[in-house]
Amino acid sequence: MDKLKAIQYFLAATQAGSLSAAARQQNVSLQAVAKLVGALEAQLGTKLFQRGSRGLALTADGVQYAEACAPLLAQLQAADDGLRQARQRPQGTLVIGGTPFFLQHFVVPALPAFHANHPDLTIDVRTVVHLEETAARECDLLALHGWFEARDWVRRELPVMPQVTAATSAYWKRYGTPRHPSDLADHNCLCYRNPYGKLLDLWRYGQTGKQGHVVEQVVVRGWLHSNHRDHLLELALGGAGVMRIAHVSGHVDPTRGLLVPVLLDWEVLDPPPLALYSRPELRRTLRLRVFADFVAARCADLAQQTTALGQSSVDSRPAWHHGSSRRASSWLTQR
Numbered sequence: 001m002d003k004l005k006a007i008q009y010f011l012a013a014t015q016a017g018s019l020s021a022a023a024r025q026q027n028v029s030l031q032a033v034a035k036l037v038g039a040l041e042a043q044l045g046t047k048l049f050q051r052g053s054r055g056l057a058l059t060a061d062g063v064q065y066a067e068a069c070a071p072l073l074a075q076l077q078a079a080d081d082g083l084r085q086a087r088q089r090p091q092g093t094l095v096i097g098g099t100p101f102f103l104q105h106f107v108v109p110a111l112p113a114f115h116a117n118h119p120d121l122t123i124d125v126r127t128v129v130h131l132e133e134t135a136a137r138e139c140d141l142l143a144l145h146g147w148f149e150a151r152d153w154v155r156r157e158l159p160v161m162p163q164v165t166a167a168t169s170a171y172w173k174r175y176g177t178p179r180h181p182s183d184l185a186d187h188n189c190l191c192y193r194n195p196y197g198k199l200l201d202l203w204r205y206g207q208t209g210k211q212g213h214v215v216e217q218v219v220v221r222g223w224l225h226s227n228h229r230d231h232l233l234e235l236a237l238g239g240a241g242v243m244r245i246a247h248v249s250g251h252v253d254p255t256r257g258l259l260v261p262v263l264l265d266w267e268v269l270d271p272p273p274l275a276l277y278s279r280p281e282l283r284r285t286l287r288l289r290v291f292a293d294f295v296a297a298r299c300a301d302l303a304q305q306t307t308a309l310g311q312s313s314v315d316s317r318p319a320w321h322h323g324s325s326r327r328a329s330s331w332l333t334q335r
Contacts, residue, residue, distance in 0.1 A: 003043075008073065009028075009037055011073060012026055019033050019056065048065060074281040078281050078284060091121055093121075093124055096142075098143035100127050105251075106302065126139055129227070142277040142278075143158075143275075146273070156275060157274075158276060159299050160271045160274055164244070165178075166244075167236055169254060175187060177262055184242065185219065189220035190224050198327065201219060201221070202328035204216070204318075206266065206267045207266050229245075248306045276295060
């Protein structure tokens with residue numbers, strides 16, 4: 001028995017849900033897959049699948065064996081890829097997951113240029129907001145905003161692109177331009193709910209001057225909350241409210257009649273860190289490395305283009321992030 005091929009067929013059947021689907025995926029006959037999977041079960045002395053009218057289902061032993069074999073097989077694939085890297089262009093499919101707003105406005109617009117340099121590489125983009133969600137496990141590389149525990153992932157921190165407070169010129173004309181962060185309490189502020197479910201209704205600002213470093217904390221209010229920043233952006237661009245947004249997003253441009261930043265002498269505090277997370281067994285593969293370097297270079301270029309005040313790196317959770325409260329502002333009363 002070719003045990004390596006038997007394990008490949010077993011894992012393919014596990015993912016596809018049937019032996020016939022695994023056969024099509026591996027481009028072999030159904031009989032070849034059934035024979036090797038059966039031989040594998042015989043050698044192990046246990047059933048890996050329960051076969052029924054609805055297809056295959058892993059037994060308890062099958063689940064345990066699949067969890068043990070999948071990373072080993074991935075490591076073998078990575079070793080093969082590593083040997084070919086020196087003489088091959090990156091190819092195959094790379095599954096990329098990430099925060100929707102970051103993918104939509106920073107990564108996807110640059111993909112045609114990336115494809116021109118790497119025409120043999122197919123990019124499969126998935127929306128992911130949390131490192132622990134099921135969709136994250138299907139990705140080879142993740143680009144996420146937030147304070148996540150890397151655990152089984154390899155983490156690569158990226159530059160933080162400073163945020164500004166912005167609205168349309170028509171909005172500022174109608175409701176007045178804030179001169180101090182405290183003035184935001186009188187505005188319709190569009191609040192984001194982060195992947196942990198916490199509403200970010202505490203907007204913090206910092207300024208360094210003759211009095212030293214001053215921090216202003218404003219509990220903001222607004223009639224729209226959303227866990228998708230594009231919802232906030234849609235309303236802000238329509239003149240319905242104020243949002244905090246990366247200065248280099250392309251939407252902060254008064255000359256084009258888009259969002260106008262204010263309070264530029266204040267630094268928007270607590271920007272969530274931006275990082276790449278990759279599966280350890282794939283981190284040395286050429287296709288993953290070239291894409292990770294592409295994202296890192298793009299973020300570095302964008303960070304250098306802004307004149308907004310901001311921190312270059314944030315790797316510790318702010319105090320309001322802790323606790324089970326559903327609002328960041330609750331931290332003020334719990335101190």
